[in-house]
Amino acid sequence: MTQTLDKPTLEREFLPFTLQDVRNAIPARCFQSNAFRSLAYFFLDIGIIALLYWLVFTIDSVWFLPVFWFATGTMFWALFVVGHDCGHGSFSRYRWLNNLFGHLSHTPILVPFHGWRISHRTHHANTGNIDTDESWYPVTESQYDRMAWYEKFARFHLILFVYPLYLFRRSPGKEGSHFMPESPLFRPHEKWQVITSTVCCTFMLGLLIGVGITHGFLFLLTYYIVPYLIFVAWLDVVTFLHHTEDDIPWYRGKDWYFLKGALSTIDRDYGFFNPIHHNIGTHVAHHIFITIPHYHLLEATEAIRPVLGDYYHVSREPIFKSLWRSYRNCHFVADTGSKIYYTSRNQNS
Numbered sequence: 001m002t003q004t005l006d007k008p009t010l011e012r013e014f015l016p017f018t019l020q021d022v023r024n025a026i027p028a029r030c031f032q033s034n035a036f037r038s039l040a041y042f043f044l045d046i047g048i049i050a051l052l053y054w055l056v057f058t059i060d061s062v063w064f065l066p067v068f069w070f071a072t073g074t075m076f077w078a079l080f081v082v083g084h085d086c087g088h089g090s091f092s093r094y095r096w097l098n099n100l101f102g103h104l105s106h107t108p109i110l111v112p113f114h115g116w117r118i119s120h121r122t123h124h125a126n127t128g129n130i131d132t133d134e135s136w137y138p139v140t141e142s143q144y145d146r147m148a149w150y151e152k153f154a155r156f157h158l159i160l161f162v163y164p165l166y167l168f169r170r171s172p173g174k175e176g177s178h179f180m181p182e183s184p185l186f187r188p189h190e191k192w193q194v195i196t197s198t199v200c201c202t203f204m205l206g207l208l209i210g211v212g213i214t215h216g217f218l219f220l221l222t223y224y225i226v227p228y229l230i231f232v233a234w235l236d237v238v239t240f241l242h243h244t245e246d247d248i249p250w251y252r253g254k255d256w257y258f259l260k261g262a263l264s265t266i267d268r269d270y271g272f273f274n275p276i277h278h279n280i281g282t283h284v285a286h287h288i289f290i291t292i293p294h295y296h297l298l299e300a301t302e303a304i305r306p307v308l309g310d311y312y313h314v315s316r317e318p319i320f321k322s323l324w325r326s327y328r329n330c331h332f333v334a335d336t337g338s339k340i341y342y343t344s345r346n347q348n349s
Helices: 019-025 035-059 062-088 095-109 113-125 141-146 149-157 163-169 188-215 217-243 258-262 284-288 294-311 319-329
Strands: none
Touching: 019 258, 019 294, 035 062, 035 095, 035 294, 062 095, 062 113, 062 217, 062 294, 095 113, 095 188, 113 188, 163 217, 188 217, 217 319, 258 284, 284 294
């Protein structure tokens, strides 16, 4: 059920704890990055990917291809998470090292590191704000009613494959591209950073086209495109489930502030995959303090749970069950009010 506050009461409602209270609960070591440890995760992911390619060419059998596709796509996703730490500066204390390994992590999977990093910064600064969040924010009921059929189809039925489109076109209602320096996403002084990442992705795309020309499209499809699509599906599922749940509140206007918005996310349990994709499902602590490296998120989460109490959201249900429920129940929010929740088109039909 959609919950709203009447317009006269649309004022800031404060949490019973402050950002400093939450920070004080976390051991200081959780905020400390270790460049060698971060590099070890990067090279481990690269090593596993290289092993998978060696195996698929050594075994050279059709039966192994589904294993190769799923495992390699999953490791592409793990590599993205390493670049994600680089983008937040939690990979190391050195900006040059973060930028270098951010590009080494993201360019092979066609993600423009700086373009993504900057838009992701906007997302973290505005999480839970209906009006200013950057990705996976809800549309209002009136916006939903005005959406063309193809917009609804893309947003509500192609959720597993929308990420490349987001990189080129952003989310519905927003303008710009992650590849173009003149996009409203970026500030003038970020121009050359954006161009650098776009050039890197263009080089990678050219390399892939060259492989397709020399070895054939089927070769490219088998050994890159299918794993890439599985990576995209992983990315969309995980990021969708971070912020899409019918009991997660959204805010607008004066009622929103950073900590409240940061708590409008949910931790998920991916079971066997938790260590493989670097515990990215442990997301609440990350949204509050982006400089915590992924390898300290579990400890930080346990430290803040007593402080957050009922404001901490976590789900232990199977991922596909959560995905299906959110897909069915989370379509839009009310046009007015604050601390409002997703509702389903079926409830209003």
